[in-house]
Amino acid sequence: MQILNGLQLGLLLFLVASGLTLVFGILDFVNLAHASLYMVGAMVCASLTLSLDNFLLAVLLSLPITAVVGWVVERVVARRLYGRDHLDQVLATFGLILVLTTGAHLIWGPQGIAVPLPQWLQGQVSLGETLVLPVYRLVIIATGLAAAGFLFWLVNYTRLGMLIRAGASNRQMVSALGINIELLFSVVFALGAVLAGLAGMLIAPITEASLGMGNNIIITAFVVIIVGGIGSMKGAFIAAMLIGLIDTLGRAYLDGAFKLFMTSEAAENSAPALSAMLIYIIMALVLAFKPKGLFPPKVR
Amino acid sequence: MKHTALALAAAALAGSLHAAPVKIGFVTTLTTGAAVIGKDMENAVNLAMEHLGGKAGNTPLEVIFADDGFKPEVGKQATDRLVKQDKVDFVAGYIWSHILLASRKSALDNGVFLISSNAGPSQMAGSLCHPDFFSTSWQNDQTPMALGEVLNKKGVKSVYIMAPNYAAGKDMVAGVERSFKGKVLGKDLTKWGADAQLDFSAELAKARESGAEALFVFYPGAAAGAFSKQYHQAGLAKVLPLYSVFTIDGISLPKLQAANFEGVLGSRVTQSWDPTLDNAANKKFVTDFKAKFGTYPSFYAAQSYDSIMLIASAVKATGGNMADKAAIRKALKAANYESTRGKYTYGNNNIPIQNFYLREVVKDGQGNWTTKVVDTVYTNHQDPFASECPLK
Numbered sequence: 001m002q003i004l005n006g007l008q009l010g011l012l013l014f015l016v017a018s019g020l021t022l023v024f025g026i027l028d029f030v031n032l033a034h035a036s037l038y039m040v041g042a043m044v045c046a047s048l049t050l051s052l053d054n055f056l057l058a059v060l061l062s063l064p065i066t067a068v069v070g071w072v073v074e075r076v077v078a079r080r081l082y083g084r085d086h087l088d089q090v091l092a093t094f095g096l097i098l099v100l101t102t103g104a105h106l107i108w109g110p111q112g113i114a115v116p117l118p119q120w121l122q123g124q125v126s127l128g129e130t131l132v133l134p135v136y137r138l139v140i141i142a143t144g145l146a147a148a149g150f151l152f153w154l155v156n157y158t159r160l161g162m163l164i165r166a167g168a169s170n171r172q173m174v175s176a177l178g179i180n181i182e183l184l185f186s187v188v189f190a191l192g193a194v195l196a197g198l199a200g201m202l203i204a205p206i207t208e209a210s211l212g213m214g215n216n217i218i219i220t221a222f223v224v225i226i227v228g229g230i231g232s233m234k235g236a237f238i239a240a241m242l243i244g245l246i247d248t249l250g251r252a253y254l255d256g257a258f259k260l261f262m263t264s265e266a267a268e269n270s271a272p273a274l275s276a277m278l279i280y281i282i283m284a285l286v287l288a289f290k291p292k293g294l295f296p297p298k299v300r
Numbered sequence: 301m302k303h304t305a306l307a308l309a310a311a312a313l314a315g316s317l318h319a320a321p322v323k324i325g326f327v328t329t330l331t332t333g334a335a336v337i338g339k340d341m342e343n344a345v346n347l348a349m350e351h352l353g354g355k356a357g358n359t360p361l362e363v364i365f366a367d368d369g370f371k372p373e374v375g376k377q378a379t380d381r382l383v384k385q386d387k388v389d390f391v392a393g394y395i396w397s398h399i400l401l402a403s404r405k406s407a408l409d410n411g412v413f414l415i416s417s418n419a420g421p422s423q424m425a426g427s428l429c430h431p432d433f434f435s436t437s438w439q440n441d442q443t444p445m446a447l448g449e450v451l452n453k454k455g456v457k458s459v460y461i462m463a464p465n466y467a468a469g470k471d472m473v474a475g476v477e478r479s480f481k482g483k484v485l486g487k488d489l490t491k492w493g494a495d496a497q498l499d500f501s502a503e504l505a506k507a508r509e510s511g512a513e514a515l516f517v518f519y520p521g522a523a524a525g526a527f528s529k530q531y532h533q534a535g536l537a538k539v540l541p542l543y544s545v546f547t548i549d550g551i552s553l554p555k556l557q558a559a560n561f562e563g564v565l566g567s568r569v570t571q572s573w574d575p576t577l578d579n580a581a582n583k584k585f586v587t588d589f590k591a592k593f594g595t596y597p598s599f600y601a602a603q604s605y606d607s608i609m610l611i612a613s614a615v616k617a618t619g620g621n622m623a624d625k626a627a628i629r630k631a632l633k634a635a636n637y638e639s640t641r642g643k644y645t646y647g648n649n650n651i652p653i654q655n656f657y658l659r660e661v662v663k664d665g666q667g668n669w670t671t672k673v674v675d676t677v678y679t680n681h682q683d684p685f686a687s688e689c690p691l692k
Contacts, residue, residue, distance in 0.1 A: 001509075005501040050558065110335030111551075114525045114559035117533075124535035132508070134533040137501065206533070207498035207526040208555075210333040216495045251488075252502045272465045272489045 001131050002252045003245065008137050010244025011144025015199035016217055017224040017236045018151055019192030025231020025297065026167040027185050029078055030086050032093040034196050034221070035214025036100035037073070041066040041197020042209035043104055046113035055118055059201050063194055070193020074186050082185075101211055112210030121205075140202050147198065148237055155233050164188060168231040168297045220247075223279050227286045229293025239294060243279050250275035321360040322615050322622060324608070325382030327375055327393040327403065328417075330367035333522035337395050337551055337600050338367070341417060343593050344601035347585070348608035356612035359620030363608070364388065368395075370493060372402035379403040383410050389622050390415060392607040395521075395600065397421035397440060397467035408432055413628065417607040418600055420651065422471045426688035429649040432625075434632050436606040436639075438572050439651045439683030440471030441478060443545045444518065446570040446656035446677040448479030451514060451543060457482040460512035460540070462503055464492035464519065472518040472545060478684065485512040498526045504534045517544045524552035532563040544569055548661060550598030550670070557669045565669065567661045572652075573602045573641045574659050576672045581609075581638035596670045602640040613637035645680075649689035653682045 016038060023031050044065050048058035077096055081089050121136045155161035163184055166174045175181040200213070207213065224243050228235030255271035262270070286294060326345055328338040345363055354360055364386050368375030375394070382388045383406055391407045392415040394400040400419040407414040413432045416424075420439040424430075451459065461476065461484060463469035469489060477484060486506060491497040507515055515536065519527040524547045531542055548556075548567050556564050575586045575596050585605055589597040597605075614631035618624055633646050644654040658675040 001505045002502055005505060008501070009499065105331075105335075110330075110333070110339055111555060112333055112336070112522050112525065114529065114555045114561065116559040116561065122533060124533075132535055134530075134535065136533055203499070206530055208522070208529070210522050211335070212332045212495070213498075216498070219495070248502045251490075252506055255488075268487060268489065272491065276491050 001133070002248055004133060004137070004141070005252075006245035006248035007241070008140050008144070008244070009248055010241040011141055011148070012199050012203055013217070013220060013224055013244050014237050014240035015144060015147055015195045015202075016221040017228070017240050018148075018233060019195035020218075020221050021225040021228065021231055021233065021236045022164065022188050022195075023192045024225060026164055026171070026188055027078070027082060028171070029082060030089045030093065031078070031192075032090060032218065033073065033096035033100065034093075034192065035218035036097050037066060037070055037193045037214075038196040038200040038217060039104060039209070039211065039214040040069055040100065040200070041193075042200030042204040042213060043108055043113065044197075045201040046115045046204050046209035047108070049115050050113065055115065055121070055205070059198075062197060062201055066197030067190045067194045070190040070197075071186055073193070074189035078189060079182075079185075097214075104211055108211075110211065112208040112213075113204075114208045115205040117205045136205060143198075143202060147195070151195075151233060160184075160187070165297070220279065223283045225293075227283055227293055229296035231297040232293070232295045235293055235295030243282070246278055246282060247275070250278045254278075320620075321362040322356065322390075322611075322620060323386060323388040324361060324363045324611055325366060325379070325386060325388035325391040325393075326363055326417075326604075327366050327368050327378050327382070327391060327399075328604075329370050329395055330365065332370045334370050334395065337521050337598070340551060340598050340601045341393065341395070341604040344585075344589065344597060344604040345608055347589055347592060348605045348612075351584070351588070352608070352612050357616035357619060359615050361608075361612065361615070368399050368403075370396070370399075372396075372399045375399035376402045376406055379406040383407055383412050388412060390611050392611065393417050393604070394419045397471065400424070401467055404428070404430075404433065411625065413611075413632065415607045415611060415632075417604040419468065420471075420683075421467045422474070422685050423467075425649050425651050425683050426685035427690075429689035429691055431629055431650075431691060434610065434646070434650045435652060436610055437603045437652075438654070438656075439685060440468050441475030441685070442656060442678075442681060442683050443570050443572065444472045444475030444516070445479040445684075446658070446681070447516065447543055447545050448476045448481075449677050450568070450570060450658055450675075451476075451516075452479070452481050456514045458485050458512045459483075459514045459516045459543075460485050460507040460510045461487045462500070462507065462515070462517045462519075463489060464496065464523065465489035466492045469518060476516050476545075482513075486510040496523060498523060500527060500530050501534075504530060504536065507540060508534070508536060512540065515540045515542050517542065518546055519544070520546045520549075521551060524548065525555050528552070528556065528564055529559075529561065532561070537563060542567065545571075546599075548671075550575075550596045550601070553661065553669045553671075554595050565661050565663070568674070569659055569661075569671070570656055570677055571599055571659055571671075572654050572656050573599045574657055574671055574673045577641060577657075579638075579640075579642045582640040582642070585640050596668065606637075606639050606641070609637045609639070610635065647682050647686045648691045649683070649686045650691075651683050651686065653680050655679050656681055 045062040228239030258267035366378035397419040416435045425439040488503040617631035656678040659671040
């Protein structure tokens, strides 16, 4: 049960992190505003769900909309910053977060939007006596796996994927070979936006679409791509699963484990603190032993 | 994010130009997802100012809003700025206990009166109580204590507890544990703040496995909608009935109604105020609030309205003479104003001694989702920390 919960969190993380690792790895661009694209995806999908009264249709419509938002952000903001220092990029994308969040505040107001699910997604399935899972969580797992499969196919078996891999390894060489690097960058950025948006849309019916929702996940997503190796899709997937499972299992079992050798009050206080820290401890360990992450892309 | 609601203009028109205005700083959350609560409080404060005509007696009042960004350090800075730069006479507001705790010294050490419109941390009711600190809400433990009594009455033998990991979350847990006579089979404190944890799958699975008879939660603001949806999506309504405080309220209900989330109808929660409470001040407040802003006010709004009315009553009683602190203190302590919860008195620690009601979520005449009082759990209840407060 908890493993499935961890899997679901891991897949959502993967969707966000894969976009981030694409943009960071290939464009060498630190995009803090990735989190805002996640929020935009969720907000757009939420309003469409309410107006169309159909969650699936809203998701399908929101995907191209987030792609367009990503495309515009790349053209207007990101493009000017590729040659600049990482710190400039952090500064600019942090500003972008403020702009997008305040923009969303103006459009949708401060209150979040609760997203209704269609009836057939609201139920639960029982797998065995104690194992009862909400259908929707299974849908998230399935969608996440499908998206991961699609990315795997895209990166490993298509010409675009070949260019993406080549770009992650050596950008100059790719452009020297006469590839339209500008177009490639726009496509990659939009793809990243769609992935982040999809994650936002999937989580919205569970938590609800709200202004600061991206801030929670972006830090964790950075941890994932650092642990996985920047620019590596495989690394992002495995690290996301790892982090998702560690986080969930930590929350689930740590206080029980602590109670074995502490007073129950001390365990109640220290377990939440430690489980919140757990993923950063993992990151520190990985950085200490494999500074490039678990699966760094070859020839960097 | 600071904007000034000027009642000054109205006051100037009324011809009392000679009187210096009494300034009230109002700290609440105006950004992040929790801004939905702050907005409700801001609306209520503006409504209070409108009802007062911008004046207390002959003294004009001015309210300056400030944002705490849902962070203790930002809330403290906002308080510092109000006290040192804007030179306010009162600081009111504060949704969150950890922010109030961080900000208290900024106001109290500079001789500024501090009025909590919501947060009621146990520390400030007990050992940290102060003659210049007043509350128009409650002490955190009281509402969950009332809920614990409700559980006892229902014959519930065991509960599982979930709350956010911050000052008020811990008080809420302590409160229900204080009055509940059955067993607590498990407890989860989850991450809170601007990057709060909103996915409760792991905790809900643990709650189900614990075999408890009921689930007690405290998830205020934006987390409320997220929690109640996941609770119902997980199919727990049948096996693990939900008892909550400050979770299903005037903030979350309109949103849950927009998503047509019928699972919450019939939920029962405890509170010191309700829109259906039968007194003149409350009727006027609820009617005008609905007419002006289109929704039912939340308890946050009612308590914020009360904060302004309490301050106004003290300013009026002393003729606007802010130099006489002792007189202001005495006038605040008298609580001589029309509170939306009806008449109450202050205990030695300046926390209201008041009733706590059991409320049920219902549809009103127009089909809007709201709450109504079904029972009175505590009459004139004093918080358990009053005895630790050295004030007489």
